Amino acid sequence: MFVSTDVRSGNTTQQPFYMLKKITTGLFLLAVLWANQAFAQGSQACANARTNSNMRTALANANQQRLMNKYDINFYKLDVALERTSTYIAGNALIQARTKTIPLDTFAFELHQNLAIDSIIINGTKRTFTRQTGMTYVRFLTPVPANSPINATIFYKGTPPTAGAAAIGEGMTSATSPSWGNRVTWSLSQPFSAYEWFPCKQVLTDKADSVEVWVTTSPSNKAGSNGVLKQTTTLPNGKKRYEWKSRYPIDYYLISVAVAEYNEYTIFANPVGAPNPIPIVNYIYNNPGTLPQFQAEINNTAPMLVKFSELYGLYPFYKEKYGHCMAPLSGGMEHQTMTTQGFFEFTLTAHELAHQWFGDNVTCASWRDIWLNEGFASYSEYVALENLRPTQKRAWMDNTHSSVLSNGTGSVYIPAADSMNVGRIFNSRLTYDKGATVVHMLRFEFNNDSLFFAALRAYQQQFKDGTAKTADFKQVVETVSGKNLTPFFNQWVYGEGHPTFDLIWNQTGKHLLINSIQTPSAGAITPLFETDVELKLVRSIGDTIIRVRQDQLNEFFSVKVSGAVSSIEIDPNQWILNMDGVVSRDANLVNGTPSELAAEKIKLYPNPATAFLTISDLGFRPQFIQVYDAAGRCVKNLKASGFDSKIKVNDLAEGFYLLKVGNAENVITKPFQKL
Numbered sequence: 001m002f003v004s005t006d007v008r009s010g011n012t013t014q015q016p017f018y019m020l021k022k023i024t025t026g027l028f029l030l031a032v033l034w035a036n037q038a039f040a041q042g043s044q045a046c047a048n049a050r051t052n053s054n055m056r057t058a059l060a061n062a063n064q065q066r067l068m069n070k071y072d073i074n075f076y077k078l079d080v081a082l083e084r085t086s087t088y089i090a091g092n093a094l095i096q097a098r099t100k101t102i103p104l105d106t107f108a109f110e111l112h113q114n115l116a117i118d119s120i121i122i123n124g125t126k127r128t129f130t131r132q133t134g135m136t137y138v139r140f141l142t143p144v145p146a147n148s149p150i151n152a153t154i155f156y157k158g159t160p161p162t163a164g165a166a167a168i169g170e171g172m173t174s175a176t177s178p179s180w181g182n183r184v185t186w187s188l189s190q191p192f193s194a195y196e197w198f199p200c201k202q203v204l205t206d207k208a209d210s211v212e213v214w215v216t217t218s219p220s221n222k223a224g225s226n227g228v229l230k231q232t233t234t235l236p237n238g239k240k241r242y243e244w245k246s247r248y249p250i251d252y253y254l255i256s257v258a259v260a261e262y263n264e265y266t267i268f269a270n271p272v273g274a275p276n277p278i279p280i281v282n283y284i285y286n287n288p289g290t291l292p293q294f295q296a297e298i299n300n301t302a303p304m305l306v307k308f309s310e311l312y313g314l315y316p317f318y319k320e321k322y323g324h325c326m327a328p329l330s331g332g333m334e335h336q337t338m339t340t341q342g343f344f345e346f347t348l349t350a351h352e353l354a355h356q357w358f359g360d361n362v363t364c365a366s367w368r369d370i371w372l373n374e375g376f377a378s379y380s381e382y383v384a385l386e387n388l389r390p391t392q393k394r395a396w397m398d399n400t401h402s403s404v405l406s407n408g409t410g411s412v413y414i415p416a417a418d419s420m421n422v423g424r425i426f427n428s429r430l431t432y433d434k435g436a437t438v439v440h441m442l443r444f445e446f447n448n449d450s451l452f453f454a455a456l457r458a459y460q461q462q463f464k465d466g467t468a469k470t471a472d473f474k475q476v477v478e479t480v481s482g483k484n485l486t487p488f489f490n491q492w493v494y495g496e497g498h499p500t501f502d503l504i505w506n507q508t509g510k511h512l513l514i515n516s517i518q519t520p521s522a523g524a525i526t527p528l529f530e531t532d533v534e535l536k537l538v539r540s541i542g543d544t545i546i547r548v549r550q551d552q553l554n555e556f557f558s559v560k561v562s563g564a565v566s567s568i569e570i571d572p573n574q575w576i577l578n579m580d581g582v583v584s585r586d587a588n589l590v591n592g593t594p595s596e597l598a599a600e601k602i603k604l605y606p607n608p609a610t611a612f613l614t615i616s617d618l619g620f621r622p623q624f625i626q627v628y629d630a631a632g633r634c635v636k637n638l639k640a641s642g643f644d645s646k647i648k649v650n651d652l653a654e655g656f657y658l659l660k661v662g663n664a665e666n667v668i669t670k671p672f673q674k675l
Contacts, residue, residue: 042332042351043378043400043432064135067108068201071097071150076255077212078198081239084183084221084260087172089115090157091216093199097150103143107150110195110202111136112171115158122152134195154199161196171196177328182285186258186327186340191367191425194252205365205467207249215257216241222262224283224325226255226336246337248317249465251363256335258325261286265295269302271309274318278305281323281338290326297344298324300388304350307387308357308380313457316361316464322353334377336360346389347381347396354380357460365467367425368414371493372473374426375412375435382436397440397574403433405498405579408521412438412493413470437577438492444532444575445488446481447547447632455480483633487530492577497522499529501550502581506589507565512537513589514557514568516550519581528553529578532632536572539563545572547632549660556667604659608673611650615661618645623663630656649674 073095080091095109107122112134120127120138129138136154144150160172171193174185187197194200215223219240227246234240262283269278280301284291291298305322309315315322323338332341332348334355341352358380359373378400385393410430418424425431446452459468459476470493478485497520504515514535520526530551537544541563548557570580603616625647627636635652640661647659652674659670 042345042348042381043374043428043436064108065203067106068110068203069206070102070104071099071107073097073201073206073208073252075210075212076198076200076208077214078255078257079214079216080198080257081216082185082223082257082259083217084185085174086159087170087174087185087197088157088159089172089197092153092155095150095152095154095199095201097152097201099144099146099148099150101146103145104150105140105143107138107140107144107152109136109152109154109199110134111154111156111199112161112196114161114196115156118155118157120152120154122150124151136199156199173327173329175328177285180285180287180290182260182287182290182326182328184258184260184327186260186325186329187256188329188333188340189253189255190333191253191422192420194255198255200252202252204251204363204367207251207363207466209249210245210247211250211255212246213244213255213257214241215244215259217259220261221259222264222283224256224258224262224281224323224338226250226338228320246317246320248320248336250336250360251467254334254336254360254363256325256333256338256340258283258327258340260326262325263291265291265298267299267302269305269315269322271306271315271318273309273314278315278318279321279323280305281321283323283325285326294344297346297349300346301349301353303388304353304384307384308354311383311453311456312354312357313460316356316460322356334359346384350381350384351377354383361465362460362463363467365469365472366419368416368419369468369470370414370425370431371412371435371438372468372470374431375439378432378436379439382440394574400433400436401574401577403429404437404577408497409525410434411496434577441492441531441576442477442485442488445483445485446477447532451481491526491529495522495526497526498577498579499531500579500581501533501570503535503568503570503583504586504589505565505568505583506586507561510560510562512559512561512565514548514559515589516548516555516557517581518550518553518555521579531576533576533578534571534573536569537561537565538567538569539565549628549632549634552662552667558669602661602668602670604670604672608675609649610675611648613647613649613659613672615645615647615659618661618668621663622661624661626660627652628658628660 075096077094078091080089082089111117113131117129117131117136120129122138127138129136160170162170171189172185172187174183176183192202194202211226213225215225216235216239217223219238223242225242225244227244229242230245231243232240233243263286265282265284267280269280271278282298284294301322305315317337320337324341325338327340327342329340329342332339332352334352336356339352341348354377355373358376364370364372382393382396385396407429412430412435414425443449443452455477458480459473462476463472474485474489500519500521502517502519506513518529520529532547532549534545534547537546539561546559568583570583571578602618605614607613622640625638625640626634629635654674656671656673659672661668
């Protein structure tokens with residue numbers, strides 16, 4: 001769904017969108033639906049807020065990043081003066097770091113050339129420095145020894161650029177809300193604009209262990225930032241200094257500041273496992289109409305935090321706070337412990353809150369892996385609806401599928417050539433919407449919600465306070481699920497496109513034969529989507545849903561059914577990102593299909609089986625033999641090059657299984673029991 005959002009007030013205008021997935025019959029149905037603001041999805045607002053320019057790219061080149069990677073960041077302390085009416089900034093930044101395993105002859109950091117450096121003091125000594133296109137270099141006559149501390153204080157001042165490298169606007173912006181009339185100065189550093197307002201190292205994999213942000217401003221202002229407000233000091237000149245401190249690891253782009261005439265509105269959340277109530281501190285425009293307009297939506301933050309803590313693990317920053325600073329932007333930015341948000345709407349608030357787990361606690365290790373941030377935050381909109389507003393979840397998923405299916409190409413994983421291109425990194429259709437559907441399909445692949453959310457908690461625990469790549473996430477979910485998820489990741493994360501399913505079916509008595517033909521949208525890149533699919537059988541005695549596994553382009557399924565089937569619906573619960581094709585009944589299917597004839601004749605014995613299962617009267621030479629358990633997991637996968645009619649089953653646990661035998665032309669499935 002496309003939503004046009006007023007960038008400051010949050011007012012939405014609805015545009016028609018087209019749901020391209022067919023309902024139940026063999027013909028495509030084009031359903032024109034009108035959007036509701038409840039489905040002005042947070043992922044869309046978040047993506048809109050980050051794709052102001054496709055031309056923005058990273059500043060530091062590979063050689064400069066290698067130079068900065070010769071030391072590890074430990075701590076940032078910013079002590080700056082800011083006003084709500086200007087982006088002018090003045091003060092100093094302390095960078096505490098440590099050299100790595102070799103001596104350091106040059107200390108390099110990033111700071112935009114618009115900001116003048118008055119002086120640099122390193123380890124107590126004033127140093128000379130050189131600057132070149134946003135990079136600053138301090139060369140040591142005597143290198144700093146390996147594994148030694150670096151304490152660098154940079155005194156700087158100036159007006160940040162107005163055409164920077166942030167995903168929207170600049171690293172520092174000052175603007176007035178046309179709806180509320182409030183003036184705000186705020187930062188937005190993602191992905192490459194932290195250097196536009198403070199000296200830093202813009203390398204994702206080097207989180208600072210902690211941060212302090214001190215902001216001096218006029219007494220009518222409040223300044224919001226990361227962590228806990230430890231102290232507000234009134235200075236001799238009458239100005240106030242807000243002293244924020246966070247003791248959690250933090251990535252450079254999540255450090256933030258917002259200055260305005262704010263009113264503070266604080267609520268509390270009480271998730272299981274938190275030793276104390278967690279404050280949710282909201283800095284709302286000092287305007288008599290603002291809080292009444294958004295209070296109900298702000299209050300939703302607490303039950304969301306409780307639910308996400310239950311599913312993903314306890315809120316990662318429970319010792320400090322969560323909160324929001326309002327600023328006139330078109331969405332939100334997940335600054336650690338205090339999101340900057342333009343307005344309050346259910347899915348936007350859910351999206352930015354979920355980032356505290358996916359993006360802040362565990363941050364993507366490269367921009368190629370950004371779906372680990374945005375895909376999970378987007379999917380958390382659905383999770384919030386599912387648990388708190390369940391009647392709205394289907395429309396959300398329909399809208400998300402419609403967005404992704406509007407184009408049949410593109411991968412969730414960012415290609416190397418685009419890894420520094422802001423427009424591609426924050427592509428709404430791929431990074432946000434398709435990323436969310438990938439998470440949803442992974443949940444379907446697990447076929448066990450308890451295990452799925454346990455895997456997400458394991459991921460959060462294993463990589464907390466750090467960074468992760470897609471391969472790291474894959475390793476965790478494979479370990480927890482016990483599944484080989486290489487095909488899943490190859491087709492849905494690294495691959496491109498989606499499948500279209502055409503179904504031909506027929507029923508004779510209690511036997512239902514289904515021929516499923518898959519057509520991939522980007523077949524040259526992803527030639528096959530191996531996936532389970534749910535099929536809804538509309539029957540005379542009541543509808544039922546069956547689950548089948550399609551791992552060939554052309555599959556036959558033979559199913560015993562009761563009652564008369566009148567129609568079949570593909571993927572009725574929107575688990576799979578697919579375009580439904582033609583569904584039709586063919587009375588000749590039974591008579592003309594070797595698979596159906598073989599399915600009628602095949603025998604399995606003994607059934608129940610203990611040590612071996614024998615196949616007889618198969619009627620064709622198989623190329624593969626597979627066994628699936630009751631949860632739909634493949635527990636045996638045998639190549640049948642030299643076909644042996646006896647299959648060893650004594651290594652299987654007791655229970656019911658499904659035997660799948662096939663070749664390029666025939667696929668037969670039969671149930672059996674293991675004792």
